[in-house]
Amino acid sequence: EDQVTQSPEALRLQEGESSSLNCSYTVSGLRGLFWYRQDPGKGPEFLFTLYSAGEEKEKERLKATLTKKESFLHITAPKPEDSATYLCAVSITGNQFYFGTGTSLTVIP
Amino acid sequence: GAVVSQHPSRVICKSGTSVKIECRSLDFQATTMFWYRQFPKKSLMLMATSNEGSKATYEQGVEKDKFLINHASLTLSTLTVTSAHPEDSSFYICSATKEETQYFGPGTRLLVL
Numbered sequence: 671e672d673q674v675t676q677s678p679e680a681l682r683l684q685e686g687e688s689s690s691l692n693c694s695y696t697v698s699g700l701r702g703l704f705w706y707r708q709d710p711g712k713g714p715e716f717l718f719t720l721y722s723a724g725e726e727k728e729k730e731r732l733k734a735t736l737t738k739k740e741s742f743l744h745i746t747a748p749k750p751e752d753s754a755t756y757l758c759a760v761s762i763t764g765n766q767f768y769f770g771t772g773t774s775l776t777v778i779p
Numbered sequence: 780g781a782v783v784s785q786h787p788s789r790v791i792c793k794s795g796t797s798v799k800i801e802c803r804s805l806d807f808q809a810t811t812m813f814w815y816r817q818f819p820k821k822s823l824m825l826m827a828t829s830n831e832g833s834k835a836t837y838e839q840g841v842e843k844d845k846f847l848i849n850h851a852s853l854t855l856s857t858l859t860v861t862s863a864h865p866e867d868s869s870f871y872i873c874s875a876t877k878e879e880t881q882y883f884g885p886g887t888r889l890l891v892l
Contacts, residue, residue, distance in 0.1 A: 702879060713872045713883035714823075716781070757822070761879060765811050771822040 672697040676758050676770035683777050686747045691773045693758030694740040703741050705734050706757040708772070714757055717743075748777045780806050781877045785884035792863055793892055800858045800887045802873030808853035809875035814846075817870045817886075829856045863891045 677692045695703070702721050706714035718727045720736040727734050731752065733744040743756055758770040782805040792798050802812055810831045815823040827848050828836045835848035845867075847859040856875075860867050868891045874881040 704880060706883070711870070711886070711888070713783075713785075713874075713886045716880065716882055719880050759881070765828060765876065767813075767825075767881060769823050769825075774820075 672760075672762060672768055674758060674760055674768045674770040676756075676773050678773060679771070680774045681776070683745075683748055683775070685749060685777055685779050688744070688746045688748070690745070691743040691756055691775070692740060693743070693770055695758075695760050695768075696739075697760050697762050697768065699762050701761045701763065703736055704759045704761070704767075705732075705741070705743055706759070708755045708757055717756075745775070748775075750777045750779050753777045781875075781880070781882040782806050783873065783875050783882050783884040785873055785887050787887060788885060789888040789890070791890045791892065794864050795862055797859055797861045798863055798889060800860075800871055800873075800889075802856045802858070802875070802884050804854045804875040804877070804882075807875070807877045809877060810853060811876045812850060812856040813874045813876075813881065814848060814856070814858050815872045815874070817872060823872065826858075860889065863889070865891045867891050 674695045705717040708714040718734040723738045725736050731746045735742050753776050755772045755774045757772045759767050761767045784803045786801045812829040814826045826841045829848045829850040831850045837843045850856040872886045874883045
């Protein structure tokens with residue numbers, strides 16, 4: 671069964687305390703893995719797409735990596751404004767997506 | 780860019796009335812759009828996949844006669860909640876695909892009194 675699991679469900683970090691969020695997947699025929707950020711009361715904001723194992727992408731304090739079974743979203747020296755829910759999704763066809771339940775990140779000043 | 784808009788951003792209506800929500804891709808054409816519903820502190824729940832020029836594909840348990848979806852052009856999809864009831868109150872989010880990536884709208888908060 672195709673599945674996407676994110677961990678942890680919630681994460682509290684002190685400002686400047688680096689950490690990683692995990693997205694593990696069991697799908698047949700991965701076409702792409704996506705990371706989104708969602709602020710309360712808003713739609714998800716696209717962050718990254720990863721297509722193949724070994725691929726990495728960076729944006730400011732965020733770095734996403736991909737293996738054959740999971741993806742990590744590394745947050746380096748986070749700031750309070752990085753507080754949000756981070757969603758992971760995979761696609762197995764052009765129009766079929768599976769979303770994880772998200773990691774709620776709180777960065778404490 | 781890949782910008783998706785939704786209108787209205789929030790709507791309050793009386794029980795029994797119908798509400799239409801618009802989803803537009805502003806700077807790209809989208810043959811496929813998705814409609815999601817999100818409950819507080821919960822993840823996205825896919826309601827239906829909307830394909831331009833054809834009937835929408837609804838997820839199991841979603842009433843197609845209650846949630847009418849029309850994707851009349853490559854930049855516009857609409858969701859109409861018919862005969863809305865308080866239990867339909869929720870946050871509705873659309874997305875449009877560009878190069879196999881979903882880009883989301885800002886969401887519409889619906890409150891049915």
